[in-house]
Amino acid sequence: MFAYIVRRLALMLVTLFGISVIIFVLLRVVPGNIVDILFDAAGFVDPADKANLEKELGLSQPIVVQYFNWIGGLFRGDFGYSYVSEKPALQEILPRIPITAKLAGLALLFSASIGIPLGVISAVHQGTKLDYTLRVISLSGLSLPSFWLGLLILMASVSLVGAMPIFNPNPKTWTEAFAIYAVPAMAVGFRSAALTMRITRSSMLEILRQDYIRTARAKGASEASVNYHHALKNAVLPVITVIGIEAAFLIGGLIVTETVFNIPGIARFLVEALRWRDYPIVQNLVMFIAVVVVFTNFVVDLLYAAIDPRIRFGD
């Protein structure tokens, strides 16, 4: 187990190195940089001014030098300065992480707490009206784009209650504080919950046909015990995999949700930074997201062993 963890950690470092190179190169392959955008906004380019600004921002250096400057800075704890706000990149990124973390956490919680129980119910009642209803709901969850659902929720809140759960950094009541995160979390988590439900249902159906389930029933175990103790415990492995993947993909989903609900989290910030070609922000943010994704995968792998003792990590 220890050797496995060490090997995975080493692999994580190699993966992160690869990601850093890809991020860095891809960003510079995309046409246009911050200087082009600044002069575009001004409506003209003075070649001398442009060259000066590129020099000032370090963009005139060879790409390899720029890469090692960035990586070297990361090891020294120097994340660089945002080209746009001219503030330290870390100062721009750090306050936004808890906002997105809360939103993503709530969305995942919503996804698991709705998706898993409904998946089990749907599987246990296979072929009934309840099953069909739940399957229609899950299909609609997969089909509805989260930006559309978000806008629909906003429009409904304005026309029904004359208010809308738009972000407020200083909520006055706990209900407002809850609403500004819970409503967008539900909008983005609906698709995730639908996916979790479908995976749980199919996994449960497969498990419920196993011999040991029949044996449990023959031994006189209660339906609840069979479904939740014997079946779900074994059916939940693929569900954890999906939730792990969803956690990683959630950042993508949050870009739209943060935009629609005007939440100043890292996902929307990343898009804005990309628009401005604000390399220090984009590089560090994507790297941060990569670390989160790689680490989540690592945790999911460890969870397998904790949940299913039959899984052993080979040496």
Place this chain on the structure above:
Amino acid sequence: MRSVHALGVAALVMLALPDPIFAGEPKSGGILRMYHRDSPGGASIHEGATYSINIPFMPVFNNLVIFDQHIAQNSTETLRPELAESWAWSGDGKTLTFKLRKDVKWHDGKPFTSADVKCTFDMLMGKSQQKFRQNPRKSWYDEVNEVTVNGDYEASFNLKRPQPALLSLLASGYTPVYPCHVSPADMRTKPVGTGPFKFVEFKANESIKIAKNPDYWKKGLPYLDGIEFTIIPNRSTAVLAFVAGKFDMTFPTHITIPLLKDVKSQAPNAVCTVEPVNVSTNIIVNSSNPPFDNLDVRRAVALALDRKSFISIMLEGQGDVGGTMLPAPAGLWAMPKDMLEKIPGYGPDINANREEAKKLMQKAGYGPDKHLAVKVSTRNLAEYRDPAVILIDQLKSIYIDGELDVVETANWFPKVARKDYMLGLNLTGNAVDDPDQSFFENYSCGSERNYTNYCNKEIEKLFNEQSVEKDVNKRKKLVWEIDKKLQEDVARPIIFHARAGTCWQPYVKNVTIMSNSSYNGYRYEDVWMDK
């Protein structure tokens, strides 16, 4: 019966009274909440070229002179002193001297003097040690030889030749006076001004906050305790939030005409106004390369335009047809309608125009069996893309098959600058409704913003002739001739001039939206809230 009439007359008089009087005595206090359409690249007005910077930061500063903030149409008659107490032209019209106020302090407590005026304009002219990161309006001061000071409270602009329009340029929201003692870098992040509001914070993509300057030199002002701009790039979310009462005011001129209907139906109490924005939608033609190096082909494109269709499709009829200068009644320099309609392509008979265009195309070697394939390049923004699609449709009628080439904002200008386009659809905004700003910037030989490299030495002479002319009526006639010639030369065919809406809650008082510029009306020192 007489009393009923009297009551009616009284009611009409009440309705006719200007808003501030009707609303009663101004009240102090309150934070004005407004959404902002995007996150500006910085806080330095002099380094920006978008009204996204002017709107939140104009209240932080003062100019030497300013357009009256409660007269919608900016003109030389509406110029008011601000940091200058008075101004005077020398007899030869080549020196403009300002007497400055003595009671003004920067927000950091340092006194404002003539040195600050000199610093600001030296930097704008590129003559100082300190440099702006970018200086988009350097050409505004091409005729200024130098700025000199006489003591702490007098500054003079010495010109190469008379330029009466300089005063209007100095009154723009784009022309605040900066402090000498604050670096351009600091002005981008923590601007220091003399204006009615002090900068508090700017969180990129989140919010901009400014607070009342208690030591403002205009005693008793501002009325508001502050203004908070919440940055909401998604227009639907922003408008819904305004409807839900989360904001006291929309971002100025941000409501499109179709959206205005929704706002009015969902928030019937909101006060909304529609004004021209002095932004023209136009075509840029690459005349350096075939086929548009042929004047006949360029003229055919101009003749094919059905401008009213653009306006009815995009703006539900609420737009204006005109030349380079903003059309009347909002525009001060627009050529008369009968003169405009005589310009090829502006006549009311679209079919006749297109028949003429077809003949020109056939003369150039194109026809029903040989269409001209062109790429119509434009920015990937709705206000650019949508008219480009209509343009492509209209060009079909004269044997031109257009293909839409959508370019990301980051790559748009580099593409235009290296002439990597055939036909482009572009938007041109004018900060000041004055020919000097428009002609020299967009049509002068060698100007950086003359994207099409149009260069006509004869017209260039006329540009200078109108610029030195003191008599407004004579100047107008010259401007009309120039504008007519620019359209006939297909320098940059103007399709239409757009209008846009602004709304605010009924308790917000003293807001005036300018009708011939989107850049000059945001000092907000006497805006107040009746709640």
